[in-house]
Amino acid sequence: xxxxxxxxxxxxxxxxxxxxxxxxxxxxxxxxxxxxxxxxxxxxxxxxxxxxxxxxxxxxxxxxxxxxxxxxxxxxxxxxxxxxxxxxxxxxxxxxxxxxxxxxxxxxxxxxxxxxxxxxxxxxxxxxxxxxxxxxxxxxxxxxxxxxxxxxxxxxxxxxxxxxxxxxxxxxxxxxxxxxxxxxxxxxxxxxxxxxxxxxxxxxxxxxxxxxxxxxxx
Amino acid sequence: xxxxxxxxxxxxxxxxxxxxxxxxxxxxxxxxxxxxxxxxxxxxxxxxxxxxxxxxxxxxxxxxxxxxxxxxxxxxxxxxxxxxxxxxxxxxxxxxxxxxxxxxxxxxxxxxxxxxxxxxxxxxxxxxxxxxxxxxxxxxxxxxxxxxxxxxxxxxxxxxxxxxxxxxxxxxxxxxxxxxxxxxxxxxxxxxxxxxxxxxxxxxxxxxxxxxxxxxxx
Amino acid sequence: xxxxxxxxxxxxxxxxxxxxxxxxxxxxxxxxxxxxxxxxxxxxxxxxxxxxxxxxxxxxxxxxxxxxxxxxxxxxxxxxxxxxxxxxxxxxxxxxxxxxxxxxxxxxxxxxxxxxxxxxxxxxxxxxxxxxxxxxxxxxxxxxxxxxxxxxxxxxxxxxxxxxxxxxxxxxxxxxxxxxxxxxxxxxxxxxxxxxxxxxxxxxxxxxxxxxxxxxxx
Amino acid sequence: xxxxxxxxxxxxxxxxxxxxxxxxxxxxxxxxxxxxxxxxxxxxxxxxxxxxxxxxxxxxxxxxxxxxxxxxxxxxxxxxxxxxxxxxxxxxxxxxxxxxxxxxxxxxxxxxxxxxxxxxxxxxxxxxxxxxxxxxxxxxxxxxxxxxxxxxxxxxxxxxxxxxxxxxxxxxxxxxxxxxxxxxxxxxxxxxxxxxxxxxxxxxxxxxxxxxxxxxxx
DNA sequence: AATGAATGAGACTTCATTCAT
DNA sequence: CATGAATGAAGTCTCATTCAT
Numbered sequence: 001x002x003x004x005x006x007x008x009x010x011x012x013x014x015x016x017x018x019x020x021x022x023x024x025x026x027x028x029x030x031x032x033x034x035x036x037x038x039x040x041x042x043x044x045x046x047x048x049x050x051x052x053x054x055x056x057x058x059x060x061x062x063x064x065x066x067x068x069x070x071x072x073x074x075x076x077x078x079x080x081x082x083x084x085x086x087x088x089x090x091x092x093x094x095x096x097x098x099x100x101x102x103x104x105x106x107x108x109x110x111x112x113x114x115x116x117x118x119x120x121x122x123x124x125x126x127x128x129x130x131x132x133x134x135x136x137x138x139x140x141x142x143x144x145x146x147x148x149x150x151x152x153x154x155x156x157x158x159x160x161x162x163x164x165x166x167x168x169x170x171x172x173x174x175x176x177x178x179x180x181x182x183x184x185x186x187x188x189x190x191x192x193x194x195x196x197x198x199x200x201x202x203x204x205x206x207x208x209x210x211x212x213x214x215x216x217x218x
Numbered sequence: 219x220x221x222x223x224x225x226x227x228x229x230x231x232x233x234x235x236x237x238x239x240x241x242x243x244x245x246x247x248x249x250x251x252x253x254x255x256x257x258x259x260x261x262x263x264x265x266x267x268x269x270x271x272x273x274x275x276x277x278x279x280x281x282x283x284x285x286x287x288x289x290x291x292x293x294x295x296x297x298x299x300x301x302x303x304x305x306x307x308x309x310x311x312x313x314x315x316x317x318x319x320x321x322x323x324x325x326x327x328x329x330x331x332x333x334x335x336x337x338x339x340x341x342x343x344x345x346x347x348x349x350x351x352x353x354x355x356x357x358x359x360x361x362x363x364x365x366x367x368x369x370x371x372x373x374x375x376x377x378x379x380x381x382x383x384x385x386x387x388x389x390x391x392x393x394x395x396x397x398x399x400x401x402x403x404x405x406x407x408x409x410x411x412x413x414x415x416x417x418x419x420x421x422x423x424x425x426x427x428x429x430x431x432x433x434x435x436x
Numbered sequence: 437x438x439x440x441x442x443x444x445x446x447x448x449x450x451x452x453x454x455x456x457x458x459x460x461x462x463x464x465x466x467x468x469x470x471x472x473x474x475x476x477x478x479x480x481x482x483x484x485x486x487x488x489x490x491x492x493x494x495x496x497x498x499x500x501x502x503x504x505x506x507x508x509x510x511x512x513x514x515x516x517x518x519x520x521x522x523x524x525x526x527x528x529x530x531x532x533x534x535x536x537x538x539x540x541x542x543x544x545x546x547x548x549x550x551x552x553x554x555x556x557x558x559x560x561x562x563x564x565x566x567x568x569x570x571x572x573x574x575x576x577x578x579x580x581x582x583x584x585x586x587x588x589x590x591x592x593x594x595x596x597x598x599x600x601x602x603x604x605x606x607x608x609x610x611x612x613x614x615x616x617x618x619x620x621x622x623x624x625x626x627x628x629x630x631x632x633x634x635x636x637x638x639x640x641x642x643x644x645x646x647x648x649x650x651x652x653x654x
Numbered sequence: 655x656x657x658x659x660x661x662x663x664x665x666x667x668x669x670x671x672x673x674x675x676x677x678x679x680x681x682x683x684x685x686x687x688x689x690x691x692x693x694x695x696x697x698x699x700x701x702x703x704x705x706x707x708x709x710x711x712x713x714x715x716x717x718x719x720x721x722x723x724x725x726x727x728x729x730x731x732x733x734x735x736x737x738x739x740x741x742x743x744x745x746x747x748x749x750x751x752x753x754x755x756x757x758x759x760x761x762x763x764x765x766x767x768x769x770x771x772x773x774x775x776x777x778x779x780x781x782x783x784x785x786x787x788x789x790x791x792x793x794x795x796x797x798x799x800x801x802x803x804x805x806x807x808x809x810x811x812x813x814x815x816x817x818x819x820x821x822x823x824x825x826x827x828x829x830x831x832x833x834x835x836x837x838x839x840x841x842x843x844x845x846x847x848x849x850x851x852x853x854x855x856x857x858x859x860x861x862x863x864x865x866x867x868x869x870x871x872x
Numbered sequence: 873a874a875t876g877a878a879t880g881a882g883a884c885t886t887c888a889t890t891c892a893t
Numbered sequence: 894c895a896t897g898a899a900t901g902a903a904g905t906c907t908c909a910t911t912c913a914t
Binding site: 473474475476477478479552555556559560561562563564565566567568572575576579601606609610612613614615616617618620621623624625629633634636637640641644645 | 694695697779780
Binding site for chain 5: 045046057058066067
C-alpha cells in the first residue's frame with residue numbers, strides 16, 4: 001500500500017531517453033523520496049528506487065557515487081525545498097517582523113512540506129542521523145540558518161515591542177522544538193493531530209509570549 | 219534486574235548458563251538497545267545483538283519469535299521504562315497538580331531517559347513507525363496514557379487557578395510536542411541544546427501559561 | 437493440517453514418567469512416522485518428533501544415536517509391521533498355495549498398511565533410498581523375503597496346475613512392481629485410485645495368468 | 655538446447671556471460687536434476703545447484719522466484735521431457751494401435767528416461783508429493799494425458815480385436831502401476847532388476863491380455 | 873532417565889555494486 | 894549514456910546435537 005500523499009504521487013514517467021544529467025539526478029532523488037516514504041530507509045533498495053524512476057538498476061551508480069551519496073543528496077534536496085518555502089515570505093519589504101515570523105511558522109505546516117510522505121522521509125533520516133554525522137551535518141546547516149533568522153526576527157519584536165526579560169534565542173529554541181515535535185505527532189497520530197492544530201498551538205504560544213503583537217487563534 | 223544506566227556501554231557479561239527466561243529476554247533486549255544506539259535499526263543485526271549480549275547467534279530465535287518481535291519487545295520495554303519514570307512522582311498525595319505536572323515534565327529529561335543512547339533508539343523507532351503500524355500502536359498506548367494524565371492535571375490547574383479560556387487538551391498537545399521536539403534537538407545538536415535547556419524552556423512555557431502557579435526559570 | 441489416517445491418529449499421550457526403554461523407542465518411532473506423514477522426511481525435525489511424542493527434545497539422542505539412526509529404525513519398524521501382516525496368512529496348513537498367494541496380495545492393501553499416513557512415509561523413504569545405501573539395504577531385506585516366498589508359492593501353482601512356460605520369478609517380479617506402483621497411484625490420486633482397485637487389478641492379473649485357479653473379480 | 659544424456663555427470667560448463675534467460679533457466683534446472691540425483695531433494699541446496707551449474711549463489715533467485723519454484727519448474731521440465739518421449743511414436747499414421755501402445759510402454763524404459771539419475775529425481779519428487787499438492791498437480795497433468803491416450807488405444811484394440819469383457823480403463827490403470835512399480839524396483843535393485851526386465855514383463859502382461867495381438871517375449 | 877536452554881554451522885534469500893554489451 | 898545479468902557478502906532463521914541441571 002502506498003502512503004497517500006497530499007499533492008502528488010510519483011509514478012514512473014518514462015522520461016526522454018537521453019535526459020540532461022541534472023534531470024536524471026532529480027528524477028532519482030524524487031524516486032528515493034517516494035521509496036523511503038513507502039518502504040522506509042532500510043526498506044529502500046536500489047531496485048525499488050530505479051523501479052519507481054522507471055530506469056534500470058545500474059544507473060544510480062552512474063549518476064551518484066553509491067547509495068549513501070544518493071541518500072545524502074536526497075536529504076540535501078529536501079532541506080533545500082524546505083528552505084525555499086520558509087524564505088519565500090521574507091522578501092516582502094512591507095512585512096513586519098511579526099508577519100515574517102508567523103510566515104516561517106506557517107511554512108512548516110504547508111501541505112507541500114508537512115504531509116505524510118515527506119514527514120516519513122524526514123523522520124527516516126532523523127532516525128539515522130543519531131549515529132551518522134554526515135546526516136547531522138546536512139541537517140544542522142539547514143536548521144541553523146532558520147534558527148538564526150527566527151532569532152533575529154524575535155529579537156526585533158522583543159526590542160520594538162518592549163518585551164523585556166525575554167531571550168530571543170530561547171524562544172527560537174522553543175519554536176524549533178515545537179516544529180519538530182508537532183511534525184512527529186502529526187506523523188504518528190494522523191487522525192488526531194493535524195497540521196492546522198500544530199499551527200494553531202504555535203500561534204497560541206507566540207500569542208502568549210507576544211500578547212500585544214499576536215492574537216490567540218480562538 | 220540488571221539494566222538501565224545512563225552512560226555505561228554494554229559489554230558481554232557472561233551470565234549463568236541457565237538463567238531464568240525472563241532474564242535472558244531482558245539481557246537480549248538490553249543488547250538490542252545498545253546495538254540500535256550504536257548502529258541504528260537498519261544496522262542492527264542478530265549477530266551484533268548476540269555479540270553484545272555475549273551469547274550465540276541462534277538464541278534470539280529461541281527466546282523471541284523473530285527479529286521483528288525482538289524489536290517490538292524492545293520498544294515496549296523502553297516505553298515501560300519511560301512510564302515508570304513519569305509515574306513515580308504522581309503517587310505522593312501531598313503534591314499539588316502543578317508539582318505533579320512539573321514532575322512529568324522533568325521525568326522526560328531525567329538522565330536515565332534522556333541520554334544519547336536511549337534517544338537514538340527512540341528516534342530509530344520513530345523513523346520506522348511512520349510505515350509500521352505495529353510500532354505506532356505500541357507508541358500510542360504509551361503516549362495516550364501520559365497525555366491524558368497531563369490533560370487531567372492541567373484541567374485541575376485551570377479550574378483551581380481560574381485560568382479561564384485555556385483548553386487543557388491543547389496545552390497537553392503542546393507539551394507532547396515540546397517533549398519530542400526538544401529530545402530530537404538534544405539528539406541532533408548535543409553540545410548546543412541540552413536536557414536542562416529543554417526542561418527550562420518547558421518550565422518557561424508553563425510559567426507563561428500559568429503565571430500565578432509556575433515561575434520562570436531565570 | 438493433518439493428513440487423515442485410516443485407523444489411528446497419533447497424539448502426545450503422556451506416558452509413564454519412567455517407561456521401559458523399549459517403550460520409549462517405540463513411542464519415538466511412532467512419533468517419527470506421524471511426523472514424516474505430516475511434514476515429510478525433510479520437514480521432520482527432532483523438535484516435531486519429540487513434540488508429537490510429548491517428550492523433550494534431548495531425549496532422542498539418548499535412546500537413539502542420532503536422527504539418522506532414528507530414521508533407519510523407523511524404516512525397519514515399518515518393514516517389520518508389513519512383514520507381520522503378509523506372514524499372518526501363511527501359517528494355516530489348510531490353505532492352498534493359491535490362497536496363500538492371494539493372502540500376500542491382500543495384505544498389501546490392508547487398511548493398516550495401505551493408508552495415506554503409512555504410504556507417505558514409505559515413499560518418503562523411497563525418495564531417500566535412491567542415494568542412501570543404508571535405506572536400500574533395509575528395504576531389500578524386507579522385499580527379498582517376500583519375493584522369495586511369493587516365487588515359491590507361484591512355482592507350486594505352476595507345477596501343480598500345469599501352467600507350463602511360465603517363470604515364477606518373472607511373475608513374482610511383476611507382483612512386486614504392481615504392489616509398489618499401485619501404492620504410488622493410491623497415494624498420488626486418492627479419490628481416483630483406491631486400495632480396492634489395486635487389489636482387484638492384481639487379482640485380475642493373476643486370474644489371467646492362472647485361469648484355472650483364480651477367477652476374475654467381475 | 656543443451657541437455658539430456660543417459661550417463662554423463664554434469665559439470666560446470668562456463669556458458670557465455672550473457673546468455674539468453676531461457677538458457678540460464680535450463681542450465682539451472684539441469685543442475686538441479688543433477689544435484690537431486692546426487693544428494694536427494696533434502697540434500698539439494700542452492701549452493702550445490704549453483705556450484706554444479708558453475709554460477710554464483712545469488713543467481714537462482716534472479717531467474718526463479720525461490721527454491722520452491724525452481725523445484726516445481728524442474729519437475730515440470732522432467733514431465734515435459736517424458737511426454738516428448740512417449741508422444742514421439744504416436745504420430746506415425748501407419749502404426750497400429752498395438753504398435754502405438756507398445757511404443758508408449760517402451761518409451762518409459764528408454765535410457766534417456768529410465769536411468770538412475772532421472773529415476774532418483776522422480777522418486778525424490780514422489781516422496782515430497784504426498785504432502786505437497788503443488789507437486790501432485792504437476793504430476794497428475796503429466797499422468798492423466800498419458801493414461802487417457804493409453805486407454806483410448808487399448809479401447810481400440812479391445813473393439814477391433816474382439817476382446818470382450820475387458821475394460822480399457824482397468825488395463826490402463828494396471829499399466830500405470832507397472833510403470834511406476836518397475837521403475838522403483840529398477841532404482842532400488844539396480845543389478846537385479848533392469849529396464850529390459852521391466853519392458854519384458856509388461857509385454858508379457860499385455861501378451862497375456864491380448865494374445866492374438868501381442869506375443870510373449872520368450 | 874529426562875529436560876530444554878544453548879550452541880553454531882549452514883540454509884535460503886536479499887541486495888549494492890560491477891561490467892559486458 | 895544506459896541496461897540488467899551476474900556476483901558474492903551478509904542477513905535472518907532453522908535445527909541437530911550437547912550438556913548442566
